[in-house]
Amino acid sequence: MSTDQTTTMSTSLAIADAMAEVARTINAPRTVEEALSLxxxxxxxxxxxxxxxxxxxxVKGGYQTWAATGDLACRADDLQYELDEGPCVDALKAETFMQVDELPDDRRWPRYAPRAADLGIRSQLAFPLYTNTGPLGGLNLYATETEVLDADTRHIAELFAAHAALALGKAREEQSLNTALASRKTIGQAIGITQERFGIDEERAFQFLVRVSQTSNIKLREVAAELVHQSNERCDNA
Structure with a gap:
């Protein structure tokens, strides 16, 4: 076996091991930040x-870094958020892959490129992360050398982007489910409070809350939360 074949096999095994480890994190009982860090x-x-x-x-109003390998990645991310330009931001806005082979000479980002170069960044990849429910975020990859991003780099990076999207999508689904369950519980409590206060049955209590929501143009879960809050305050002051 030639040296090149041995190197290729070693690289393939390393990639396979890394992907297997990342795959195990998707359904493991850990936080999304821990999964994304891996x-x-x-x-x-x-x-x-x-x-x-x-x-x-x-996130609402902008972007946040949820996982990073170190300070340089965080600083590069923050710089792009602050300037609202750069491969990361453009990939998210256009929902398309971005590759920069020689960042210091790239004129697409006149404010970001020179400041990123000052940080030591020479090349960059940015992948949007999305599921069938829509865009979630992006995977940012930084290199301190120019002309190191080839087809293999992009292909392997796409695999990690897919895993990051799965981890983030799973977290968003769980967050939505938890929010829905919490809202359902709060609305149930508000219905009980309304029944007791007005001496009406469950159906009429629910319709009452719906009418309050429609009249005030406030979401039902917020109306329910406020009613429960007021009831708790009265109990505390009793």
């Missing part, structure tokens, strides 16, 4: 030419 660490250690990695999550 993804970015594995990506940094496995994707050829990559030195730093992070995951950006879309």
């Amino acid at each position: 993804v970015v660490d594995a990506a940094r250690d496995t994707v050829p030419g990559i030195d730093h990695a992070s995951v950006t999550v879309t």
